[in-house]
Amino acid sequence: MRVGTFFHIPDSPTDVERIWHDATPLPSSVLPVWARGEPPDTYRQVQTHRPPMRTEGEAAAYCSEIGELHTAGLIIDTDLAGDGRHRVYVAAPSRWSIGIYIGDSPFDLKPPKGVRNPVLTREDVSDVTAAVVADPFMLRVSDTWFMFFELFNWKANKGEIGLATSCDGMNWAYQQIVIAERFHLSYPYVFEWMNEYYLIPESHQAGSVRLYKATHFPTEWSFVGTLLEGPYFVDTSLIYHDQRWWLFTEANPERKHDTLHLYYADALSGPWRPHATRPAIARNARTSRPAGRVIVNGGRLFRYAQSCVPTYGTEVRALEVTTLCTSSYREREIDRSPVLAPTGVGWNADGMHHIDPHR
Known part of the structure; x- marks a missing residue:
């Protein structure tokens, strides 16, 4: 048979890519956004209904969820890890x-x-x-x-x-x-x-x-x-x-x-x-x-x-x-x-x- x-x-290579970003002032809470209706190399920021996230783990988990849904997402935070470094989380499709x-x-x-x-x-x-x-x-x-x-x-x-x-x-x-x-x-x-x-x-x-x-x-x-x-x-x-x-x-x-x-x-x-x-x-x-x-x-x-x-x-x-x-x-x-x-x-x-x- x-x-x-x-x-x-x-x-x-990965569902979630972490990018360090220290130059630009960032908001005081995590802002999740979608990239809708565009090829994966084009990011159009659209705020979602999800409320701001408070922890680094929650931000990373949301990136994984976005990646699973075959969309692209961007999450920005302000020093959630407490080490003085800003982070930008990008969920790749x-x-x-x-x-x-x-x-x-x-x-x-x-x-x-x-x-x-x-x-x-x-x-x-x-x-x-x-x-x-x-x-x-x-x-x-x-x-x-x-x-x-x-x-x-x-x-x-x-x-x-x-x-x-x-x-x-x-x-x-x-x-x-x-x-x-x-x-x-x-x-x-x-x-x-x-x-x-x-x-x-x-x-x-x-x-x-x-x-x-x-x-x-x-x-x-x-x-x-x-x-x-x-x-x-x-x-x-x-x-x-x-x-x-x-x-x-x-x-x-x-x-x-x-x-x-x-x-x-x-x-x-x-x-x-x-x-x-x-x-x-x-x-x-x-x-x-x-x-x-x-x-x-x-x-x-x-x-x-x-x-x-x-x-x-x-x-x-x-x-x-x-x-x-x-x-x-x-x-x-x-x-x-x-x-x-x-x-x-x-x-x-x-x-x-x-x-x-x-x-």
């Missing part, structure tokens, strides 16, 4: 890209010979100025591979769902944006069910988990219903297993990436019921946030999780779901975990946080 798997990583590994199992993967990673970058996007490409999910229909992924549209200042195609799974051609809403979209979990094609993007800014159906695959999609309503569901992943639908989603509104919730339903459209174990995982930023497709391998159920320690997007861990019923949930991390990790050099030097394995 050969397994092709797609993931994305940042190519920027994360520049994620998409690559391919292959292997004999979905847990033992290496870059293929003859293929130069990454296979898709922001420079490949031709219809808008993109900051990143990320969160790839694929389907193979007849002899063509279709990849759906997040692209961050600089002008619109939000994520949208893009499409790329391939005849061999190695060489990819960008096509177009296929889903765009007034709110941010990412993590386009695409799947086939009963000869129809569905897609569940991450849409936490809409306050819900939304289901789309292809009206003309792969380019035309229609919103068909809300699966869950709530303030913060991210990276929702699901599978039909043992005559029931199961939905995994991370749901910590404080953006700590450490709380996994589980839901189940008899039909894709619902109603979706919360699992008896609520949450399924708590206070674990290494294994809570989903990191790709839930799979069955050798008759056993596995899911991938993004390790957000020490920071968002560090590596991908694999867990076997050993007990899954409406009243109980158990999992264990496999021996080969993490299955994707930063290499320290090149295009995936700093992190790898997504996987979509296919036979």
Whole structure:
């Protein structure tokens, strides 16, 4: 068995750059600003609704948050460290890209010979100025591979769902944006069910988990219903297993990436019921946030999780779901975990946080 798997990583050396600035008088509190609608080399300062921050740690944490959201931010302080030196914090935008590994199992993967990673970058996007490409999910229909992924549209200042195609799974051609809403979209979990094609993007800014159906695959999609309503569901992943639908989603509104919730339903459209174990995982930023497709391998159920320690997007861990019923949930991390990790050099030097394995 050969397994092709797609993931994305940042190519920027750091998420947060610290610049010493002693010449210019600075304000007495921390001022967070955004750079909206411009390429990453152009900074247009727009004050946000966030109140001033009082500590150096809070400023640095906010820079990391801005970097995760694929925007650029600037934070100015006055001697928060108490050493007489002013600081300017710049949160550089994360520049994620998409690559391919292959292997004999979905847990033992290496870059293929003859293929130069990454296979898709922001420079490949031709219809808008993109900051990143990320969160790839694929389907193979007849002899063509279709990849759906997040692209961050600089002008619109939000994520949208893009499409790329391939005849061999190695060489990819960008096509177009296929889903765009007034709110941010990412993590386009695409799947086939009963000869129809569905897609569940991450849409936490809409306050819900939304289901789309292809009206003309792969380019035309229609919103068909809300699966869950709530303030913060991210990276929702699901599978039909043992005559029931199961939905995994991370749901910590404080953006700590450490709380996994589980839901189940008899039909894709619902109603979706919360699992008896609520949450399924708590206070674990290494294994809570989903990191790709839930799979069955050798008759056993596995899911991938993004390790957000020490920071968002560090590596991908694999867990076997050993007990899954409406009243109980158990999992264990496999021996080969993490299955994707930063290499320290090149295009995936700093992190790898997504996987979509296919036979």
